[in-house]
Amino acid sequence: MATSIQQTLIEQTVRAVKELYNAEIPASQITLQETRKEFEGQITIVTFPVTRFSKKSPEQTGTEIGEYVQRNIAEISGFNIIKGFLNISLADGYWIELLNNTLLRVDYGQFPSNGKRLMVEYSSPNTNKPLHLGHIRNNLLGYSVAEILKAYGYDVVKANLVNDRGIHICKSMLAWQKFGNGETPESANLKGDHLVGKYYVIFDKEYKKEIEGLVAAGKTEEEAKKNAPLIKDAQEMLQKWEAGDEEVVGLWKTMNTWVYAGFEKTYSQLGVDFDKYYYESNTYLLGKDIIQEGLDSGVFFKKEDNSVWIDLSDEGLDQKLVLRGDGTSVYITQDLGTAQLKYDEFGMNESIYVVGNEQDYHFKVLFLILKKLGKSWAEGLFHLSYGMVDLPSGKMKSREGTVVDADDLMAEMIETAQTRTEELGKTEGLTEEAKAELYNTIGMGALKYFLLKVDPKKRLLFDPNESVDFQGHTGPFIQYTHARIKSVLRKAAYASGSAAIPSVLSVFERDLIQSLANYPAIIQASATEFSPAQLANYVYDVAKLYNKFYHEETILKAEDPDVKAFRLNLSATAAKVISESMRMLGIAVPEQM
Incomplete structure (x- = not known):
C-alpha cells in the first residue's frame, strides 16, 4: 500500500480520538492492515485500541471513527464495520492517480543508496567434491539476498570462502596419486570437480577395505581407523602441505585448478556470481593475533596445557576452546581472523553468513566472542540459517547414491x-x-x-x-x-x-x-x-x-x-x-x- 494514504489515515485517526473522545493516542498504537479479500474495502483500521478512550463498543467506535475520517479525507469513498475492524474503501480516482503518477514512473520501486556497505558470504564449497543440492539452496539464498539488498540501497559485496585445505582435500589428492594413472578432466571427459570428487569416493572405499582387513586381523574398529595406511598417508600429506613441500603443493594447485574450473561452470549455469573469493589456505593461520588480544584483555584464559578458552556460561553456553595447547588453530580461531580480515578490507556495516542450520551454535559463539572482544562491527553480523532440502525418494538420480549432484539436478x-x-x-x-x-x-x-x-x-x-x-x-x-x-x-x-x-x-x-x-x-x-x-x-x-x-x-x-x-x-x-x-x-x- 502506498505510504502517503496510510500516513494520512493514521494522522486523521489520532485527531478523531482527540476530537471525539478528548484523548491522546500515540500514532504507534494505530494499526492498519490490508482488508481481507472477503470484505469490502482496501485498508482496515483496527479499532480495539481506541475503545478504552471511547468507552463504547468496537462497532460504535468504528462507525464514529469511520464518519470522521471520511469527512476529512477526500479519497475515501465509504467504509464498513466488521466487529473491531473498520474497513475503508478508497475512491477510483485514488487508484487511477496512483497508477498514473507513481507506478508508471521510470524509477518506481527504486531505492536511493543508503550509504551502507554489506557483505553476503555464501557457497563456501569444499574442493574435494562437486556442489550438491544443499549448495544450490545456499547459493540461491545468498545471491538473492544480495540482489534484494542492492535494490534496497546497500553497496553489497558477494563473498565466497572456499574450503581448499585440510585432510579431506588430501584424501582426494592421495587417491589420485595412488589410483589415478595420470587421469585429467580432459582425458576422462569429466568436469574437474567431478573428477576430484571421484577420487574422494575411491579413497573412502579403499580406506574402508583397509579398516575391514585390520579388524579381521584382530584390531578394534577404532584402532583400525587410526592405523589404516591410507589415513596415515593422508595425514602425512597434510603435514607436508603445511610445511610447503614442493611436490605436494604442486599437486594441490593442479587439482584445485581442475575443481575451480568445474565450480565456475556450475555457478554460471546456476546464475550466481561473487565479487571476492577468500581461500582457507590463506586464512587458516589467521586469528592468533586476536587470541593474544583476548588474552591481554582478559576475555580469554589459558588452561594448564596452554590451550586458550573463553567462558560463555553467563550467556547460557559453555566453555569454548579457541586455540589448542600446541598453538594450532581450531575452526573458531580462523573464523575470528577471517571476520577481522573481511572488515579490514571492506569496512562493511553488516555481514551475513549464509550457512546451514547445523552451524547455529558455531555462529552464536563466534558473534558473541567478537562482541566480547569489543569489535564495533560485531553488532552487524548475522547468520542466515537455512534448513535441509529433501527429495521424494527415487525422483532424482544421484551419482554416489546419497548426495544429489548440482549439475545432474540442473540438467x-x-x-x-x-x-x-x-x-x-x-x-x-x-x-x-x-x-x-x-x-x-x-x-x-x-x-x-x-x-x-x-x-x-x-x-x-x-x-x-x-x-x-x-x-x-x-x-x-x-x-x-x-x-x-x-x-x-x-x-x-x-x-x-x-x-x-x-x-x-x-x-x-x-x-x-x-x-x-x-x-x-x-x-x-x-x-x-x-x-x-x-x-x-x-x-x-x-x-x-x-x-x-x-x-x-x-x-x-x-x-x-x-x-x-x-x-x-x-x-x-x-x-x-x-x-x-x-x-x-x-x-x-x-x-x-
Whole structure:
C-alpha cells in the first residue's frame, strides 16, 4: 500500500480520538492492515485500541471513527464495520492517480543508496567434491539476498570462502596419486570437480577395505581407523602441505585448478556470481593475533596445557576452546581472523553468513566472542540459517547414491521443462536455439523459485515435477504470465505510458493496482528480514491478480481509448514488477512462451 494514504489515515485517526473522545493516542498504537479479500474495502483500521478512550463498543467506535475520517479525507469513498475492524474503501480516482503518477514512473520501486556497505558470504564449497543440492539452496539464498539488498540501497559485496585445505582435500589428492594413472578432466571427459570428487569416493572405499582387513586381523574398529595406511598417508600429506613441500603443493594447485574450473561452470549455469573469493589456505593461520588480544584483555584464559578458552556460561553456553595447547588453530580461531580480515578490507556495516542450520551454535559463539572482544562491527553480523532440502525418494538420480549432484539436478530440471513445454505445445514458431534457451529458462526458473518461495529457516521437500507446473504456485506460472503480458504489449505496439483516465475502475483493475503499490514495501521487508520468500510469494500474487484481470477485462479490444490505454499501462507496470522481482530472485523471465 502506498505510504502517503496510510500516513494520512493514521494522522486523521489520532485527531478523531482527540476530537471525539478528548484523548491522546500515540500514532504507534494505530494499526492498519490490508482488508481481507472477503470484505469490502482496501485498508482496515483496527479499532480495539481506541475503545478504552471511547468507552463504547468496537462497532460504535468504528462507525464514529469511520464518519470522521471520511469527512476529512477526500479519497475515501465509504467504509464498513466488521466487529473491531473498520474497513475503508478508497475512491477510483485514488487508484487511477496512483497508477498514473507513481507506478508508471521510470524509477518506481527504486531505492536511493543508503550509504551502507554489506557483505553476503555464501557457497563456501569444499574442493574435494562437486556442489550438491544443499549448495544450490545456499547459493540461491545468498545471491538473492544480495540482489534484494542492492535494490534496497546497500553497496553489497558477494563473498565466497572456499574450503581448499585440510585432510579431506588430501584424501582426494592421495587417491589420485595412488589410483589415478595420470587421469585429467580432459582425458576422462569429466568436469574437474567431478573428477576430484571421484577420487574422494575411491579413497573412502579403499580406506574402508583397509579398516575391514585390520579388524579381521584382530584390531578394534577404532584402532583400525587410526592405523589404516591410507589415513596415515593422508595425514602425512597434510603435514607436508603445511610445511610447503614442493611436490605436494604442486599437486594441490593442479587439482584445485581442475575443481575451480568445474565450480565456475556450475555457478554460471546456476546464475550466481561473487565479487571476492577468500581461500582457507590463506586464512587458516589467521586469528592468533586476536587470541593474544583476548588474552591481554582478559576475555580469554589459558588452561594448564596452554590451550586458550573463553567462558560463555553467563550467556547460557559453555566453555569454548579457541586455540589448542600446541598453538594450532581450531575452526573458531580462523573464523575470528577471517571476520577481522573481511572488515579490514571492506569496512562493511553488516555481514551475513549464509550457512546451514547445523552451524547455529558455531555462529552464536563466534558473534558473541567478537562482541566480547569489543569489535564495533560485531553488532552487524548475522547468520542466515537455512534448513535441509529433501527429495521424494527415487525422483532424482544421484551419482554416489546419497548426495544429489548440482549439475545432474540442473540438467534433469531442464529436461523436465522440455518435456512439459512440448506437451503443452508452447514452442510453436521457435528456432531450435530459442527452444533450448526457453527450456533452460523454465527449468532453472522452476528449480530456483521452488527453493526460494519457502522461508529459509524451514526444511523443504523439493519435488521436481511439481516445480514445473505451468498452473501452480511455481516459477513457470509466473514466467508464463510475464510472457503473456509481453504478448499483449507487442500486439498493441505499446511504447511507454502516458496518463490515461478511465471513468470507472473494475474490481480486478483496482486489486492489481493495490498489489503493485505494495512493491516497494515488499522489497523493504524482504531486505530487512533477509527473506527472498517474501518477494517470491508476492510476485506470485501479482501474477495471479494479473491473470484474473486478463481473463475478466478486455484489453486490446476495449472500445474506449482511455480504458485501453489505462489497461495497457497497468499491464506494462505488472510486467516490470514481475520482471524486476524475478531478477532479484535470480530468475529470468522470457519475452514469449
